[in-house]
Amino acid sequence: MTRYALRSIALVYLLFLLVLPVGLICWTTFADGIGPVVDALTTPSALHAFAVTAQVAVLSVVANTLFGVGAALLLVRHSFPGKRVLNMLVDLPIAVSPVVVGLALILVYGRFAPFGGWLADRGIDVIFSLPGMVLATVFVSLPLVVRAVTPVLEEIGTEQEQAARTLGAGPWQTFRRITLPAVRWALAYGMVLALARSLGEYGAVAVVSGRIKDQTQTLTLFVEERFQNFDQQSAYAAAFAMAAIAILTLLVTTLLRPREDAR
Amino acid sequence: MSPSRTDGPVAAADRPALVRDGRPAAPPAGSPERSRSPRSPRLRRRVGLGLGLGTATLYLSLVVLIPLAAVVWRSTEDGLAGFWAQVTTPESASALRLTIGASLLVALVNLVMGTLIAWVLVRDDFPGKRVVEVLIDLPFALPTIVAGLVLLALYGPSSPLGVDLAYARSGVVVALLFVTLPFVVRTVQPVLLELDRDMEEAAASLGAGRGTIFRRIILPSLLPAMLSGTALAFARSISEFGSTVLISGNIPFDTQVAAVSIFGQIESDNVTGAAAVSTVLLLVALLMLVAMDLLQRWGARRD
Structure with missing residues (x-):
């Protein structure tokens, strides 16, 4: 009896919080068929937003993958003073508000900040242009690759790496031939998570991009701007596109995630 | 994002540390490093660690630490009283x-x-x-x-x-x-x-x-x-x-x-x-x- 009560409570909660809202958006988007959706997603502004989003996301995933693998190796394979601090710092971006991220970057890289001014004198605009948006996205998705790779690195241990070293492999060769293949699924999992997070970032990018239509407008900013301008069809269509990407991400990560019950 | 994947303290204690407290620990008995030239691989390892640590710290500083420090710094521009006045508007x-x-x-x-x-x-x-x-x-x-x-x-x-x-x-x-x-x-x-x-x-x-x-x-x-x-x-x-x-x-x-x-x-x-x-x-x-x-x-x- 209790069992059915608990099950019903859980399912009703999820139905009203998750399933109905997301289902409704799909239904509303396609209320007038697929034609208007395609039209809304192929306007020049929408296509531009797609392109900007892809650019920012790919650059930040590449940066965070390089950093993530390096940091995971440092945290798992080495011991050094300040390791606990580094460990906590890696997690910090999860807890920082996206708006605070934006403000923080403006204060350092803005035109009127010392460092940002120095860069601007050399022709590099960070805030209100692509580099700032990449920085903001890198910030918010920073822990994902590290945290996906660390548990696997811990689990595989160092025996194979040591064996490779005994047989004369250099550090780079050991990494490329032994370590990297061993963590490849975890790494892929982390990268997919980071990609999804990067595609969907809104707050931090809203602050640093200046939200200039057709220039620094990403998909999330496009949704907000269209909605505020009472162009619901475009807003819903773009939101649906992102929801579809999110669901796809979930399916891919479900396949990639190391099985808890298999162990 | 998945909270269960954080680096737990248990795991940290379990793992075989090659270097502890910044000093290289003696390699376990029978380790290949002992029989071969003892200095160069270990030295290379330490240089590698230093480089890696330096890069990671620089990356974290440029993206996370310096910007966040700038926020805290800016908030106390007019002293603690100024900070308090801004928070309590x-x-x-x-x-x-x-x-x-x-x-x-x-x-x-x-x-x-x-x-x-x-x-x-x-x-x-x-x-x-x-x-x-x-x-x-x-x-x-x-x-x-x-x-x-x-x-x-x-x-x-x-x-x-x-x-x-x-x-x-x-x-x-x-x-x-x-x-x-x-x-x-x-x-x-x-x-x-x-x-x-x-x-x-x-x-x-x-x-x-x-x-x-x-x-x-x-x-x-x-x-x-x-x-x-x-x-x-x-x-x-x-x-x-x-x-x-x-x-x-x-x-x-x-x-x-x-x-x-x-x-x-x-x-x-x-x-x-x-x-x-x-x-x-x-x-x-x-x-x-x-x-x-x-x-x-x-x-x-x-x-």
Whole structure:
């Protein structure tokens, strides 16, 4: 009896919080068929937003993958003073508000900040242009690759790496031939998570991009701007596109995630 | 994002450390490094460690540390009194009050509902469970602005259910509940999976009722995970921006949360005020991270 009560409570909660809202958006988007959706997603502004989003996301995933693998190796394979601090710092971006991220970057890289001014004198605009948006996205998705790779690195241990070293492999060769293949699924999992997070970032990018239509407008900013301008069809269509990407991400990560019950 | 994947202290203690406290430890007996030239590989290793550590620190500094330090620095531009004055302006204070109040409520609901959902997913079995299992993570994958739009469609002015929470504080709470849904579920679930059923059966055979078993056997093991998931949910609620933007209507003194208030202050060029409110959020975030670190140690000791 209790069992059915608990099950019903859980399912009703999820139905009203998750399933109905997301289902409704799909239904509303396609209320007038697929034609208007395609039209809304192929306007020049929408296509531009797609392109900007892809650019920012790919650059930040590449940066965070390089950093993530390096940091995971440092945290798992080495011991050094300040390791606990580094460990906590890696997690910090999860807890920082996206708006605070934006403000923080403006204060350092803005035109009127010392460092940002120095860069601007050399022709590099960070805030209100692509580099700032990449920085903001890198910030918010920073822990994902590290945290996906660390548990696997811990689990595989160092025996194979040591064996490779005994047989004369250099550090780079050991990494490329032994370590990297061993963590490849975890790494892929982390990268997919980071990609999804990067595609969907809104707050931090809203602050640093200046939200200039057709220039620094990403998909999330496009949704907000269209909605505020009472162009619901475009807003819903773009939101649906992102929801579809999110669901796809979930399916891919479900396949990639190391099985808890298999162990 | 998945909270159960954090680097636990147990794992840190278990792993074979090649270097401890910055000094190279003696290689284990029979290690190849002892028989071969002892200096050069070890030296190379240390140089490599130094380079790696330097790069990681530089990257973290440029992206995370220096910018965050700049926020704190800017907020105390006019001294601590100035900081306090900025935080306690009627608008900021009301936004902070709403944010903290709503986040506490959301954390509490998550503590109960998250544990309940994790319980159902682990101990119950029903058709479609795998779908539910995957759906739980949807709030992590869905962009926050889309989450806001989605909720506004169901709980907005044109709600098919006739429930209009737009521009109301309850709308803010629903948005926060949506984005924080996975935290407690995903921290409690692995612990519940690994829980030994023998103890429960032993208690049952000794005549303990279901309530007693839950309270005396299950709850104590789950508590660290439940609390650390709740802390995560609280930290996320405090800092949430995107999902509340559309549904709250951002009415100052009423439905404006702290993050939106910061955004407004940046737009109106009151950077010091924005930095002050940001510093408060950062302090809360830091507090939650420390709390989670302690909870993780506590949970590891309990095993």
